[in-house]
Amino acid sequence: MITLMTYGGAVAADAGGTRTGGVPLVPEDFEWPECAHCGGPMQFLLRLPLEHGSVLTAFMCQNDPGLCEEWDPFARGNRAMLLPAEGVRAATPPATGVTALGAVSGVAFEDVEAETYFDASAEWVKATGRPVRQVLGQRGGEPSWLQGDETPACPGCAGPMPFVAQWEDGHDVATSANFGGGGCAYTFACEPCGQAVFLWQS
């Protein structure tokens, strides 16, 4: 069984639940992440509430696409973090820099009987007649790597980091994230250590 993430329609910029785009919901002491390469503010990409009460939240730099190692799990051209689900408010993005995606997209979850993510995606398109771009990724299961296995070691406990979700770049090419053109992003989290990692391949 594969749990697909599919396009759930436009939602508010500060909507709870799982979405791509809009603004992150953050605690009082939150500081908007800056790119280690160009120093600019990062683009908020996505949020996904986890099982044990934290919310995986990911950003990457888009101020200088391709020049900030924004695909790399540890080069600090992107940033993933676990934020609390309670006691949060909509962040105010910095006034300059590329800080938001072009659309706010709700994410729906649908279980599909299939062996792999790519099989599930094809199955869903056949069954629903909806465009393949409306498959936004998968939650849980095994990553379907476009390149080699890049499962990161947890910076806290050094164990292989649990896989959370795989992400396509978006339902509309005009507002999609830049994962190198047709790439996929992969998010990992170790909730006991409070650590999260983001990377993409194309």
Ligand SMILES: [Zn+2]
């Ligand atoms: Zn940068």
Ligand SMILES: [Zn+2]
């Ligand atoms: Zn850990």
